[in-house]
Amino acid sequence: MIDWGRTCLITVTMLGGLLTLASLLIWVERRLLGIWQERCGPNRVGPGGILQPLADMIKMFTKEDWIPPFADKVVFVLTPAIVVVTTLMTFAVVPIAPGFIVADVNVGILFFLAMSSLAAYSVIVGGWASNSKFAFLGSLRATAQLISYEVFMGLSLMGTVALAGSFSLTDIVEAQRGLWFIVPQFLGFIIFFIAGLAETHRAPFDVPEAEAELVAGYHAEYSGMKFGMFFVGEYLSITLLSAMIVILFFGGWHGPVLPPVLWFLLKTSVFIALIILIRGTWPRLRFDQFLSFSWKVLIPLALINLVVTGGIVLARNG
Amino acid sequence: MATIVVDNRSYSVDERTNLLAACLGAGLNLPYFCWHPAMGSVGACRQCAVKQFKDEHDQRGRLVMACMTPASDGARISIDDPEAKAFRASVVEWLMVNHPHDCPVCDEGGECHLQDVTVMTGHAYRRYRFPKRTYHNQYLGPFIKHEMNRCIQCYRCVRFYRDYAGGRDLNVFGSHDAVYFGREQDGTLENEFSGNLVEVCPTGVFTDKTLFHHYTRKWDLQSAQSICPHCSLGCNTTLGERYGIVRRVVNRYNHQVNGYFLCDRGRFGYDYVNDDGRMRRALLRPKHDRVSQAKPEGVSEVLASAADRLRRARGIVGIGSPRASLEANVALRSLVGPDRFFLGIGERDHRLFSTILTILRTGPVPSASLREAEDSDAVLVLGEDLLNSAPRLALALLQSVRQQPMKRADELKIPRWDDAAVRNVVQGRRGPLFLAGYRRTWFHDYATENYFAAPDDIARLGFSVAQSIGTDSPSVPNLSKDVRDRAHRIAEALIRAERPLIVAGTVSGSQATIEAAANVAWALHLAGKHPRLSFVLPDCNSLGLAQLGGGILEDAFQSVRHRKADGVIVLENDLYRHADSAKADAFFDAAQTVIVIDSFDHRTTARADILLPAATFPESDGTLVNHEGRAQRFYQVFVPEGDITESWRWLRDLARMTSDPAEKLSGAAAWQTFDDAVSGTAEAVPEFAKIRAVAPPAGLRLIGQKIPRQPERYSGRTAMISHLTVHEPRPPHDPDTALAFSMEGHRGRMPSPLIPQFWAPGWNSNQALNKYQDEIGGPLREEMPGVRLIEPVATKAPLWFTRIPLPFRPAYRRWLLLPLTALFGSEELSNRSPAIAERISEPFISLHPSDATRLRLEEGTAIELALQGTTCRLAVRLESSTPPGTAGLSLMHEMGFAQLPTWVDLTESIKAERRVA
Amino acid sequence: MIVFAYTRDLLLGLWIVFKRTFTKPVTVQYPEERPYLPPRWRGRIVLTRDPDGEERCVACHLCAAVCPVDCIALQAAEDPTSYDRRYPEFFRINFSRCIYCGYCEEACPTYAIQLVPDFEQSEYARRNMVYEKEDLLISGTGKYPDYNFYRVAGVKIRDKDKGGAENERPPVDVKSLMP
Structure with a gap:
């Protein structure tokens, strides 16, 4: 039985919270990068610069919303929406605290994987619809990258699924009550983390939008709020990735003393910070090395991880 | 040819030159001051020192002055030898000891041979710490500015002014280290060629005063080839422009025509382009009201009104001009039709021009280029005051009088470039130069014999010279003994010569002198000589206009008087200069519509209903035919302000607007670019067929690029008009030529008419010319010196002119x-x-x-x-x-x-x- | 094992960057705090005057020639009151093109054009970045207080005849025959 009122409330809270968080991340990322580069970052708008996202938003909204005359207009306009919608949809299956979930489906992981694959279309289609060479090159790279990383992203999670014995994210979190899966699934975590970074086009895997070579890659032609949506979509993806890591490997809301929601948010924040730190530290990979790394190293590792985990689980249960 | 070895590389050079010219011709950098390609060597400055070796085993060598050493076969020299280099550096250091610290305010700066040589020798640091010598300057007239402090005592100025150009009022004064180059006292330099001092002086002692009044550095000048429009000789010039103002004219080397020098009218006459009185707007007067002020209107309205009036006119007469390009004249002819095209010259001029054309077209004697005039060894001038009507020709003849005496130098095996020695041999001796005229100038001091008489008597002298040379030519009755003896002496001198030249002209208005000159030349031709003829005409395109053919002004007047036409188009012409003012007034009164295309206000424009501002020479492209029959191209230097457009474009527009819209455009109406105009002109008269070859077509691209009119260092591109707009519009497009109004394009070898200005790395002065020649003093590389349109016909027996005038008799009271x-x-x-x-x-x-x-x-x-x-x-x-x-x-x-x-x-x-x- | 070495390096990198959390930023809070600009800072361009208070610029066009972005335009003219003293009739710098390379200052033979430590040249309209002579000319000597070109150069000006410059002999008497 679905409690509609409760579900609506959670949905609205999640939506509001997520969008606020995403825009706040704009400031957080710039601020953190600033600190780590011995700068200040944005510190002028509001106390400590916290209103910077607001200023950015005003700027974005008031900027000329330009659609290039050579673009495929309908697709061009639709694309930014796809990013945001697919990412937000995924949050429907994210258990933040016991009972704090929009839709506790029993195939949560599959839903997550499906949605992240859909999000890939935004990148591919956006670059295609822009009809310009840099955008097209960016989307070509994105396509190759997504095909490569989609494969073992799923594979790397199968160890966790095997351990938990369920595709439901709530069940997986519950299964970590004793031991976080980071311990048995360390390899899986590493592979998933890398794949997640690639999936969100974050440094050091941001080759599809490498500004040094491709201006801004697939969203080179986007301006105004359409660009803003790509921007927000990226921060939503970071949040989602961090949340998934916490859920799958770091025990979700489990933790002593503090209430589960806080634990969850705290753990997620740490990973968000880690992703930003990585961006501030590691240089971008060369595209061919990056692809061969995926096919030649990570997929075999993921398979090994799956086989070993499966074997152990079989042995224990058998 | 001789082979010389310079720094262990061998070069093949002309053995008649000196080592300096040979090295420069081989493209090597060797500094010099006192040597000048046209004036030879005197070895005064010691700047071109090189080390010469006896043979390949000689390691020590000895320092010689390259300019004083013949380029004999097998000569081995070294320019890079440390001792020679040190020698040259110290020579410059001595010369610079007293040089003032004023390059920033010196007009020569940036195109200074002294700067170039100082850099070339590497002298960079001043060691001399004692006071500098100074001089007072002199006022030298409106053309030349004097700044004696800068002098390095190379003596080039006096060698040019006195020895080459026959001037007397510039000299060297003083003694020891205080010699002074100037006049005895302040005053205008009198010589007609004083302007060349600007280019002859290797530094800034003599600078162009007209340039001084609107000074611009050489690197800031947008330049292109032009042809001097101020007389019929067609000297080549390079005009420089900036901010819409023509800044100066410098000589442009054309091996066949003007060589290294210009006259003062050609050099300083350019300022008419910058005149405040220029017409810059298309003007329209109210109907039939030629008294009120013409008002500027939009170009399209003026053209529409003009076309409307022309369409309604009973007939249109077109009046061409001897100072408009061939293309403009042909456009007018195409607009009005050949039978209604009139040459814009009077009956007298037409008769004279036709006679000259007949002589050149049907006679066996070719016309002489300026270079050939310089090389001729006996000259007879009949009735022309060359110094005033064709000064560059007079300068050429001043050199020709040295041709015969210089043979003595050849006998003594003194090379001709060894100027001081040659002058010692020649002393005061002069070759035959016979001047017959009715006005004495200083030029007559250089003549073997002068004869001052009325034109008819001059013609009689000419005819009797012809008679003395060859018996076939008509005899002259009633000759006085004096004239007969004179004629005999002249005839003897001409026969003794190898390359005699006969000069006549139109100034005196005497047809008989022209015919007499032809008879003399033909008689010489029959006597087996190789004579040349040179006819001086009044305007820059007189001969081209005559070749085009058409009626005279009086015919035009008549057709309006007889009501055959009432529309008049006057092209760049002041009719009052060519016709009686009463007749011209009656003509304009009878005409219903008068359209005048010209650049200035004059008496004819005052009678116009419609005025269209024409581009002057530096603002347009065109072809001119000089006195010799040589067609030469002048190029647009800059884009003028206002409505100013090339005359042929105005006429093209009129032709388009008056033509039947249903029919296909033909003639001038169909012209799009200047190349179309050239093609149209080439088809107008068979004789013009060759003018397509005068200069490269507009489509020429060198390595895919146009040729920039602006030098590489052209400054201020982003600031010149930024006070008007900061948006930096693209430079004007030039559909007419292979040149561009830009800094960008091909820089390298190019056909000579397209060279914007002479410059080479390390050679910022006009001496960079050496880098454009394979042989110093020879033709430019890829030279296109114009095309001679009229070549002689080899006839056995020329049609002698037999109308011999009667002796001149003074009249009572008249x-x-x-x-x-x-x-x-x-x-x-x-x-x-x-x-x-x-x-x-x-x-x-x-x-x-x-x-x-x-x-x-x-x-x-x-x-x-x-x-x-x-x-x-x-x-x-x-x-x-x-x-x-x-x-x-x-x-x-x-x-x-x-x-x-x-x-x-x-x-x-x-x-x-x-x-x- | 090379994989461990790489991993260690990657993590070390992260650690080094992370340590910066605890260091003070080097940023200077510009409008409130102002950095020290050395006198030879290449900022806004000025035209200076000589110690006598006259314009130093003699319109030699060298700055315009050397300017790599061609943002200097000028025209030479003569001062009718002091013959031979050349000055720029107009002198225009298009600062919207200027790259502050300082070549003009290096080329200037009279120390007229100088770059000064002032970089605050923001404008809302590009045309306001076009400076004419009135905007450029200052009343002082700038960085070189003593130099006066006309005291060294050999040309004659209103109050200095030939031979009146530093280290010059009086003008030669052409008619003298003395050795």
Whole structure:
């Protein structure tokens, strides 16, 4: 039985919270990068610069919303929406605290994987619809990258699924009550983390939008709020990735003393910070090395991880 | 050819030159000061020192001056030898000891040979710590600025001015380290070629004063080839422009024409382009109201109104011009039709031009280029005052008198470039130069013999010279013994010569002198000589216009008077200069519509209903035919402001608007670019077929690029118009030529007409010219020196001119008024230049002293003379060279020579004068 | 094992960057705090005057020639009151093109054009970045207080005849025959 009122409330809270968080991340990322580069970052708008996202938003909204005359207009306009919608949809299956979930489906992981694959279309289609060479090159790279990383992203999670014995994210979190899966699934975590970074086009895997070579890659032609949506979509993806890591490997809301929601948010924040730190530290990979790394190293590792985990689980249960 | 070895590399050079010229011709950098390609070597500056070795085993060598050493076969020299380098560096250091610290305010800066050589030798640090020597400067007239402190005592100025150009008022004064190059006292430099001092001086002692008034560095000048429009010789010039103002004219080397030098009218006459009185807007007068001020209207309205009037006109007559390009004249001819196209010259000029054309077209003797004139070894000038009507030709003849005496130098095995030695051999000796005229100038001091007489007598002398040379030519009756002896002497000298030259001209208005010149040349030809003819014409395109053919002004007047036409288009012409003012007035009164295309206001524009502003020479492209029959191209240097457009484009537009819209455009109406105009012109007259080859077509691209008019260092591109707009519009497009109004494009070898200005790395001065020649003093690389349109016909027996005039007889109470041209004042365009205007002398009438006594006139008395409906006030000058019974009238710019010579009653005008008094 | 070495390096990198959390930023808070600009800082361009208070610029065009972005345009003219003293009739710098390379200052033979430590040249309209001579000319000597070109150069000006410059002999008497 679905409690509609409760579900609506959670949905609205999640939506509001997520969008606020995403825009706040704009400031957080710039601020953190600033600190780590011995700068200040944005510190002028509001106390400590916290209103910077607001200023950015005003700027974005008031900027000329330009659609290039050579673009495929309908697709061009639709694309930014796809990013945001697919990412937000995924949050429907994210258990933040016991009972704090929009839709506790029993195939949560599959839903997550499906949605992240859909999000890939935004990148591919956006670059295609822009009809310009840099955008097209960016989307070509994105396509190759997504095909490569989609494969073992799923594979790397199968160890966790095997351990938990369920595709439901709530069940997986519950299964970590004793031991976080980071311990048995360390390899899986590493592979998933890398794949997640690639999936969100974050440094050091941001080759599809490498500004040094491709201006801004697939969203080179986007301006105004359409660009803003790509921007927000990226921060939503970071949040989602961090949340998934916490859920799958770091025990979700489990933790002593503090209430589960806080634990969850705290753990997620740490990973968000880690992703930003990585961006501030590691240089971008060369595209061919990056692809061969995926096919030649990570997929075999993921398979090994799956086989070993499966074997152990079989042995224990058998 | 000789082979010399320079720094262990062998070069093949002409053995008749010196090592300096050979090295420069081989593209090597060797500094020099006193040597000049046209003036030879004197070895004064010691700057071109190189080390010469006996043979390949000689390691020590010895320092020699390259300019004083013949480029003999097998000579081994080293430019890079450390000792030679040190020597040259120390020479520059000595020269720079007293050089003032004023390059920033020196007009030579940036194109200074001294700067180039100082950099080339590596002298960078001043060690001399003692006070510098200084000089006072002199005022040298409106053309030349003097700054003696900068002098390095190379003596080039006096060698040019005195030895080459025959000047007397510039000299060296003082002694030891205080020699002074200047005049005895302040005053205008009198020589007609003083402007060349600007280019001859390797540093900034003599600089261009007209440039000084709107100074711009060489690297900031947008430049292109131009042809001097100020006389018929067609000297090549390079014009420089910036901010829409023509800044200066410099000589442009053309091996066949002007070589290294220009006259002062050509060099300083350019300022007419910058005149405030220029027409810049298309103007329209209210209908049939030629008194009120014409008002500027939009170009399209003016053109529409013009086309409307032309369409409604009963007929249109087109009046061409001898100072408009061939293309413009052909466009007019195409617009009005060949039978309604009139040449815009009077009957007298037409008759003279036709005679000249007949002589050149049908006779066996070719016309002489300026270079050939310089190389001729005996010259007879019949009736032309060259110094005033074709000065560059006079300069060429000044060199020709050295040709025969220099043979002695050849016998003594003194190379011709060894200037001081050659001059020692030549001393005062001069080759045959016979001048017959009616006015004495300093040029006559260089003549073997002078003959001052009325034009008819001059012609008789000519005919009798022809008779003395060859028996076939018609005999001259009633010859005095003096003339016969004279003719005999002249004939002998001409026969002895190898390359005799006969010069005549149109100034005197005498057809007989021209015919006599032809007879002399033909007689020489029959005698087996290789004579040349040179005819001086009044305007820059007189010969081209005559070749085009058409009616004369009087015919045009008649067709309007007989109501065959009532629309008139006048192309760049002041009819009052070519016709009687009463007739011209009647013509304009009878015409319903008068359209004038010209650049300036004059009496003809005052009678116009519609005025279209024409581009001047530096603002347009075109072809001119010079006195020799050589077609040459001038190029647009800059894009003018306002409505100013090339004349042919105005005429093209008129032709388009008046043509039937249903029909396909033909003739000038179909022209799009200048190349179309050239093709149209080439098809107009068979003789013009060759003008396509005068210069490269507009489609020429070198390595895919156009040729930039602006130098590489052209400055201010992003700031020149930023006070008007910061948006930096793209530079103007030039559809007409292979040149671009830009800094970008091909820089390298190119056909000579397209060279924007002479410059080479390390050679910022005009001496960079050496880098454009394979052989110094020879043709430029890829030279296109113009195309000779008229070549002689080898006929066995020429059609002798037999109309021999009767001897001139003074008349009682009446004097034959003869025109006197003036270098400054007679030419329409240059008069408008302030510097030239300063040199124009007061109008005068010259009389023989005996006549003056008869008239009871004294030197300096003012009389009033009515002529062609205008009355002018003239000062009387007594000159013994004026033949008795004639009077010389100095030409004022508003007056044409069309009606001269004519008989006037001077007693009348004197009476009128006395009444006024 | 090379994989461990790489991993260690990657993590070390992260650690080094992370340590910066605890260091003070080097940023200077510009409008409130102002950095020290050395006198030879290449900022806004000025035209200076010589110690006598006259314009130093003699319109030699060298700055315009050397300017790599061609943002200097000028025209030479003569001062009618002091013959031979050349000055720029107009002198225009298009600062919207200027790259502050300082070549003009290096080329200037009279120390007229100088770059000064002032970089605050922001404008809302590009045309306001076009400076004419009135905007450029200051009343002082700038960085070189003593130099006066006309006291060294050999040309004659209103109050200095030939031979009146530093280290010059009086003008030669051409008519003298003395050795």
